Amino acid sequence: HDPATYSFWMRGMEFPLDFLWIGPACTIVDISQNVGEPASNTPTYQLDLVTPTAPALHVLEINAGLSATLGIKIASA
Numbered sequence: 001h002d003p004a005t006y007s008f009w010m011r012g013m014e015f016p017l018d019f020l021w022i023g024p025a026c027t028i029v030d031i032s033q034n035v036g037e038p039a040s041n042t043p044t045y046q047l048d049l050v051t052p053t054a055p056a057l058h059v060l061e062i063n064a065g066l067s068a069t070l071g072i073k074i075a076s077a
Contacts, residue, residue: 003055009047013037016064020072021052027075029054034064 003024010017016036023029030052038047052059066072 021056022058
């Protein structure tokens, strides 16, 4: 598939995550930090979408705060 700004939601998640958005050169093109879990009764159409600010090919979900703890940064252009 091609790089794009694909979106995710957190339906069914029970803990917050960081999303590492990975571009075609296998570099971090964006980071969505501490994305919280929705209330269990949130209807699907009301779920917040998590979307990168730059086109990505892949996303790696890690525990919330881990990207900051490890010093992970968005790659320079």
